[in-house]
Amino acid sequence: MTARERNWLLVAPAGAWLLVMLVLPLSVVVIFSFGERAPAGGWVPAFTFEQYANLPARFTAFKNTLTLAPLGTLAALIIAYPLAYQLAVRTDPKWKTILLVLVIVPFWTSILIRSYAWIFILGGQGLPALLDVFGLGDVRLIYTPFAVTVGIVYGYLPLMVFPIYVALDRLDKRLLEASSDLGARPFTTFLRVTLPMSTSGIATGCMLVFILLMGEFLIPALLGGGKVFFVGNALVDLFLQSRNWAFGSAVAVMLILVMLVTVTVYMRLISRLSATREDVSIM
Amino acid sequence: MKDKSYISKRKFMEELRRYENGSVTRRHFLGVTGLGTATAIMAGALPGLSPSRALASSDIGDRVVLATWPNYHDPENFEIFTDQTGAFTQVNVFGSNEEMLAKLQAGGSGWDVYVPTNYTITTYVEEDLIEPLDLSKLPNYDPDAFDARFADAGIVDGVVYAVPKNWGTTGIASNTSHNGGAAIDSWKSFFDRTMDDFSGRTMVHDYQLTTIGAALNYHGYSFNSVDEAELADAEKLLIEVKPHLFAITSDYQPAMRSGDAWLTICWTGDGKQLNTDIPEIAFALGKEGGELWSDYYAIPKGAPHMEAAYALINFMLDPEVNAREVLAHGYPVADSRTNALLPEEILNDPILYPAAERLDALEFGAAATLTDPNRAELLARFKSA
Numbered sequence: 001m002t003a004r005e006r007n008w009l010l011v012a013p014a015g016a017w018l019l020v021m022l023v024l025p026l027s028v029v030v031i032f033s034f035g036e037r038a039p040a041g042g043w044v045p046a047f048t049f050e051q052y053a054n055l056p057a058r059f060t061a062f063k064n065t066l067t068l069a070p071l072g073t074l075a076a077l078i079i080a081y082p083l084a085y086q087l088a089v090r091t092d093p094k095w096k097t098i099l100l101v102l103v104i105v106p107f108w109t110s111i112l113i114r115s116y117a118w119i120f121i122l123g124g125q126g127l128p129a130l131l132d133v134f135g136l137g138d139v140r141l142i143y144t145p146f147a148v149t150v151g152i153v154y155g156y157l158p159l160m161v162f163p164i165y166v167a168l169d170r171l172d173k174r175l176l177e178a179s180s181d182l183g184a185r186p187f188t189t190f191l192r193v194t195l196p197m198s199t200s201g202i203a204t205g206c207m208l209v210f211i212l213l214m215g216e217f218l219i220p221a222l223l224g225g226g227k228v229f230f231v232g233n234a235l236v237d238l239f240l241q242s243r244n245w246a247f248g249s250a251v252a253v254m255l256i257l258v259m260l261v262t263v264t265v266y267m268r269l270i271s272r273l274s275a276t277r278e279d280v281s282i283m
Numbered sequence: 284m285k286d287k288s289y290i291s292k293r294k295f296m297e298e299l300r301r302y303e304n305g306s307v308t309r310r311h312f313l314g315v316t317g318l319g320t321a322t323a324i325m326a327g328a329l330p331g332l333s334p335s336r337a338l339a340s341s342d343i344g345d346r347v348v349l350a351t352w353p354n355y356h357d358p359e360n361f362e363i364f365t366d367q368t369g370a371f372t373q374v375n376v377f378g379s380n381e382e383m384l385a386k387l388q389a390g391g392s393g394w395d396v397y398v399p400t401n402y403t404i405t406t407y408v409e410e411d412l413i414e415p416l417d418l419s420k421l422p423n424y425d426p427d428a429f430d431a432r433f434a435d436a437g438i439v440d441g442v443v444y445a446v447p448k449n450w451g452t453t454g455i456a457s458n459t460s461h462n463g464g465a466a467i468d469s470w471k472s473f474f475d476r477t478m479d480d481f482s483g484r485t486m487v488h489d490y491q492l493t494t495i496g497a498a499l500n501y502h503g504y505s506f507n508s509v510d511e512a513e514l515a516d517a518e519k520l521l522i523e524v525k526p527h528l529f530a531i532t533s534d535y536q537p538a539m540r541s542g543d544a545w546l547t548i549c550w551t552g553d554g555k556q557l558n559t560d561i562p563e564i565a566f567a568l569g570k571e572g573g574e575l576w577s578d579y580y581a582i583p584k585g586a587p588h589m590e591a592a593y594a595l596i597n598f599m600l601d602p603e604v605n606a607r608e609v610l611a612h613g614y615p616v617a618d619s620r621t622n623a624l625l626p627e628e629i630l631n632d633p634i635l636y637p638a639a640e641r642l643d644a645l646e647f648g649a650a651a652t653l654t655d656p657n658r659a660e661l662l663a664r665f666k667s668a
Binding site (some may be wrong): 028039040042057058060061064119120123124125139142143225226227229233234237238239240241242243244 | 322379381382384385386388409410444452483489491525528529530531532537538540542654656659660662663664666667668
């Protein structure tokens, strides 16, 4: 056995994994996207660009996703950062573990049940009834983009908290003291030391949440009342209701392309932001 | 001396909880607790205690998988079925016929029995997804007992593929306290009021047949239209109405009950359930028309527990069992033997059994609507608008 043959053999398991898990399923989706819907639904082979030409019919779904996914990511970041900071920097080590576990606990329950709980909290007899007591009558919360954003932040918060927590936990506290000794005020210290040192955590957290949000369908379906329509909902409808596998595949291919572009731009942006720093790495 | 097979009190209670939770079958429960043996011995001594059905002796396996609609069965009947046959009924609930068809087309559904609606059955036959029924295994099915109007769709080219479960209508449920005590009883006012004083309080189904059908009825067209110009009118109305809707959902009971929504497209049984609990919520048929439907029990091709499937359908067709179902879910039946067992107030209930002339304005869903790509696309455009 030559060295070359041995190398191929060693690469084989990884190659087989990629083939089965990535290349094959993706090829099926791409092949389907050039086909046509069978008369009673399903798929028949063909070679047509008709499905791609029809993509503008789902423009709103892409628009909603591309608006609410970044917005939800940003909202999750704003809420998760102080929480992660508190846990990593301010909390007594003996409480850390238990508080961290409390952040994960909601993950032990199905997202379906947790989202359903929000239907009652945001419904007419929940928060709006409470607001009514304070004279803010007739507030509609459930089945609005706001409700979907709340559901997104709630559902994905732990995924944002953990990477930031890990980044902040590694932070050498002596750097903060040094900054203070050199005359920086706490806010300046935060801006010039803490925040830059947690960039990697922020970048990872945002990436995790954003990618998952782009494929989300359950939260908009439950908390958006069928009126806030994501690409994920369009896909569910195309495969499970109208059984138009060809068009569904074209929408899926488009979603993958949009994600590739967005994520590439995002990575470039982050690496440029941290280009001057050697201690910060992405992912 | 201690008997090894003796079960402790604590263990017995644990097993009982597991059985109550449904995580073990009755057969397992009786086996491990020894109650099965005890019952068998007692039954031998006292014949009156043994299960009366012939089925109890035949072995049909330990489970049957049923794909059906929400709020559509009496859970107690499933327990009785398990008692009699040893087979546990695993229930999968669906939201639309399209969803059921999609699952069967994709293959490997694992279902033994499913509940298609009248207008879908010819498509299942054409797609070769439905098993022709062996009527000798369904002694409780008596074709003469059924109103043909609600049984015909199960027979395709003279072959019985499906037997009737329940029938019903698709009408309008409205909270009359917001309308001076009167029910909303036309599709015209359903949509006009939604864009006026019911704005933000109305729900339509997440289902092409009924939502597009209602919009077509508004314009005076057929509920089943696949005419492009008529569908375009329906789409225009739906898109115009969308900003005024509370939600697009087929799970409309919670919002009607909480008072968040006042008006919804509604099926008979839901209308009955809402009206029983909250008398201000009235159910009415649309004056212009609407849907009359009939659901059936059928067996998909390649059902993994074929014998259990026949046993379950036959059990459900037993008039006594069927009458209990009606009392639980509030949908009418077309079986005269079952109706004979129902109390007078149910048979005279205007929601369950509307006057015959009211039904004349209604239409059965047409097979074309299930497969028509334009109707499916229209609903998707409406939802994503």
